[in-house]
Amino acid sequence: MSNETAVRLTIQKGLRRRKTKRLMMILGGLVVLAVAAALVLYAMRGTASFFRMPSEITGEDISSGRPLRLGGFVEKGSVNKENGTRITFAITDFSNKETVKFDGVLPDLFREGQGIIAEGHFVPDGVFVADRVLAKHDETYVPKDIVDRLKAQGLWEAYQKHER
Incomplete structure (x- = not known):
């Protein structure tokens, strides 16, 4: 394996880790938003008129x-x-x-x-x-x-x- 191929593989692994980390952050944010919306709806359940x-x-x-x-x-x-x-x-x-x-x-x-x-x-x-x-x-x-x-x-x- 040449030195150039090794560098390319290292860069690709780093990019995959960044994409995975970004995806996990987005999913975590969506989960937090869903929990917050559920709590608001639960708190307002008896007050809707x-x-x-x-x-x-x-x-x-x-x-x-x-x-x-x-x-x-x-x-x-x-x-x-x-x-x-x-x-x-x-x-x-x-x-x-x-x-x-x-x-x-x-x-x-x-x-x-x-x-x-x-x-x-x-x-x-x-x-x-x-x-x-x-x-x-x-x-x-x-x-x-x-x-x-x-x-x-x-x-x-x-x-x-x-x-x-």
């Missing part, structure tokens, strides 16, 4: 007890104030309605016919227990996702008649 309208509520939403955002309009004639800060009302999308119980201070803009979003969960008897109630900020504003959902369900015209 899904947005639903009353006509989109399923039996799974009710039985799971997971956090939800229930959006729609406060049904006229459904507001019932109980002792202290407890209140019961119905949220409707003009197709279905869901009963909501809330214990706390309501936003100043809360009233019958008002568009709201209630954050909370369903209890086994099918009542939505809200931890927080959010009201829209003026008479003409309706969030785009609510408009899109009402249009998809063919309820947009009913909403517009309701508002007038």
